[in-house]
Each structure stands twice: as C-alpha cells, then as structure tokens.
Amino acid sequence: MTRRLWWWVADIHPLAEHAAAAPQNFTPGLTDHNGRWDLPALVWSRDRDGDWLSSNGLPTWYHADGAVHRARAAGWIHTATGATGNPPPPHDGDHILPLHTVHPDGRRGLLDLLRFAREHKVPWLGVHPDAARDDPHRYVLSPTQGDVLPPDATWVPVTVTCGTVGGGSYPALAAHGYTTRDGTPLCRFPREAVTRMARDLEALRYDYPPGEHPLLGVLDDCVIVYREQEDDDENRRWVEEDRVPVDADGHFPVGAHQWRWIEVGAPSGNSGGAAASLTESHDPAAAPTTVYLAGPMTGYPDFNRQGFAVAARYALAHDWKVRSPQDTDPTHTGPCPDGERQTTAGSHPHPCWVRASLRKMLDCDGVLLLPGWQQSAGARLERAVAEGCAMPIVELDAGELAAFQDRQP
Numbered sequence: 001m002t003r004r005l006w007w008w009v010a011d012i013h014p015l016a017e018h019a020a021a022a023p024q025n026f027t028p029g030l031t032d033h034n035g036r037w038d039l040p041a042l043v044w045s046r047d048r049d050g051d052w053l054s055s056n057g058l059p060t061w062y063h064a065d066g067a068v069h070r071a072r073a074a075g076w077i078h079t080a081t082g083a084t085g086n087p088p089p090p091h092d093g094d095h096i097l098p099l100h101t102v103h104p105d106g107r108r109g110l111l112d113l114l115r116f117a118r119e120h121k122v123p124w125l126g127v128h129p130d131a132a133r134d135d136p137h138r139y140v141l142s143p144t145q146g147d148v149l150p151p152d153a154t155w156v157p158v159t160v161t162c163g164t165v166g167g168g169s170y171p172a173l174a175a176h177g178y179t180t181r182d183g184t185p186l187c188r189f190p191r192e193a194v195t196r197m198a199r200d201l202e203a204l205r206y207d208y209p210p211g212e213h214p215l216l217g218v219l220d221d222c223v224i225v226y227r228e229q230e231d232d233d234e235n236r237r238w239v240e241e242d243r244v245p246v247d248a249d250g251h252f253p254v255g256a257h258q259w260r261w262i263e264v265g266a267p268s269g270n271s272g273g274a275a276a277s278l279t280e281s282h283d284p285a286a287a288p289t290t291v292y293l294a295g296p297m298t299g300y301p302d303f304n305r306q307g308f309a310v311a312a313r314y315a316l317a318h319d320w321k322v323r324s325p326q327d328t329d330p331t332h333t334g335p336c337p338d339g340e341r342q343t344t345a346g347s348h349p350h351p352c353w354v355r356a357s358l359r360k361m362l363d364c365d366g367v368l369l370l371p372g373w374q375q376s377a378g379a380r381l382e383r384a385v386a387e388g389c390a391m392p393i394v395e396l397d398a399g400e401l402a403a404f405q406d407r408q409p
C-alpha cells in the first residue's frame, strides 16, 4: 500500500482550469467538508479501472467525440489477487478536492499549486487520501513519481521494448506478478541499459516529428526525461518531462506508468528459416531492420500478450527491432473518425487504434504475421496493406515459434 495517489500534473491541470473557469460547479451526490457542492473542485472517483480525477465544472467537459474528460492516477495492480497500490477510498466528503481552499498559513490552494507545478515543470502531484483540512501535506508536488512501485515485489530479469524508445530492447528488472493499471510491466533499468537507451533515442532525434520520442539525460543520481514541444509560433524546445531517481540498488524506473513496456525475453542465436527474405531485402549498412508484429488479439487470453512476446523474442533473435500493435497509442489530435466516439472511460474507438497501428506498421521494414492471423480482421487488414505497399512479410508458424516459447530471459 502506498500512502498517496499520484497524478501526472499535465493530465490534471487542464481539468482544474476547467472547473475554475466554469460558470457553475456541481458534484452529484457529494459535498465537501463544509457541506458545499457548488464550489470549483476536482472530483476523485474509483472504478474497476482505477482512480480518476475529473472536473466538477458545468457544462461538463467532453472530448470532441463524447467521452467525459478525466485523468487516471498512476498505480500498480497485483494481477493474481487484484490488490492495488492505491490507498482505500475515503469518506464521502474526501472525494471532493476544492481548488480554492484558503490556508491561514499562506499555503497555496490546489489550483495555485497546479499552476505553480506547470510553470516550474514539476511533473507529479501526490494526493493523500485523508482530507484532514489542516494537514499541510495532503498535496505534494514531486519531480519524481513517488512511491508507485510495489514495495514487496520480487524483481526478475527481463528484456523489454516499447514504442516510445523506438523499438530497441533493453535488459530490466520487472516486478513479478505486478503491472500498471493498463497491464504494462513495471520495470527498473540498470545504468548501462539507460545509457544505451539514451544513445538510441539521440539517434532517432531527427527522424521523427517533434514530441514523438523523448531524450534522456543520464546523471549520477537520476535520469531526466526531455520531450520536444512546439509552441503557437512553431518554436521548438526541449522541456523536462520527468525526473527518475536512481534507487537503492542502482536502477532507474524509466517510463514507469508512462511508457508501455512489453516483455520480449532475451536476444539469442539466429534461427534462420522463413526470415531470410526479410534480412536479405534489407541493406545491412543501414539502421537495424525493424519489424511490425501483426496477429490476433481479440478473443485471446490477455489479448494474446504471450503470443506477441514469443514473436518478439523470435524477432530479437534475428537482431531485428520490434514494433507491436500491443503498445499502440491511439490518441490523436482532432476528433475521432466520423460517427465514432471515445468511451466514457476515455478510450478511443477501434478505427483510431487501426489508424495508429497502420502508421506504426508503415514505419517498419517488414511485417511478421503471428499464427492465427487469418482469424483476425485487423491482422488481415495489416497484411493487405503491407502487401499493397510491397513490404516484406514473414509468416511465422507455431512450430517455428515453439523454440522461443519457454525461453527464459
């Protein structure tokens, strides 16, 4: 159990501004400690997907496509028991976080605190569940993500990749049996891995639009995550996005609760086989071959995470970089495609995932088709697009993958 809930300030500051600027404020069924329900506030709610903050401003803030705007606290879950790291739900009144509390000692109210955090690039807000009004420590701003890794976890060696780092794979320690609330492994990286990650990201810097990939500054006691931003005048600058402190045994939880790490096991010897065409079609002097994994997810346990992990191991055994639809980020500027809308939980409709996944696929050098792809409309579509674009396609069969099934990192 952690002491606080942690939110990414950039996620919740706009919600607070919405509540503060709204012509009316209303919180159905809830009042604050003074019995008020009509003051600007953030509202803390909990459902099976996690803990959320939303604005109590009226009119309600919807996404362009109809979903209510809200932000989820960073938190872990023990997948076997469902135990989570978040403190238990508070009494009724504690669900209301008023924005304009006046403190006799001159402390900032919540809105001022969030504005201060944005201005000074402090990325995390920790909220204590107890609303005891005179506790000066209910809210803390932190340059780091606080106590959001499970304290009692067993840490096991793994190799992981994710889209944010461009598909390179890195050794890490993962909390055994735990994930973030969206199913991502919780990872800590040794210094050598972070240093290589920083180098790899530096190499990607000019190949992608601003903001697509971060840069890392590796210091003795922390890693600083920078992200390129473009202002209204199209001036670009690198701003500090996160600060990841080294832990007691010299590891850095880079991207924890932010980036969607995927476990891929460890690279190993070359297995040859059907993959030769892909390797031959690629100029060995160029950057490493990057492959996109296409396969079935719907209807499989855990969305076929295991199948994708095995295919990724196969790819890494060929020294290929891996990109996977399993860590696709469907968010986009502008509304969702015509006639589609986000769910109330804020997730995008299927076409948004398809678009984002196809974009990701088209950046790759080839496509690996997982067993069972024929049963997946998405994988069939990806195969057709890859074919139309003359991308090399390698169809993996279950027998070929078997060697990678139980391989331990």
Ligand SMILES: [Zn+2]
Pocket: 330, 332, 335, 336, 337, 348, 349, 352
């Ligand atoms: Zn969308």
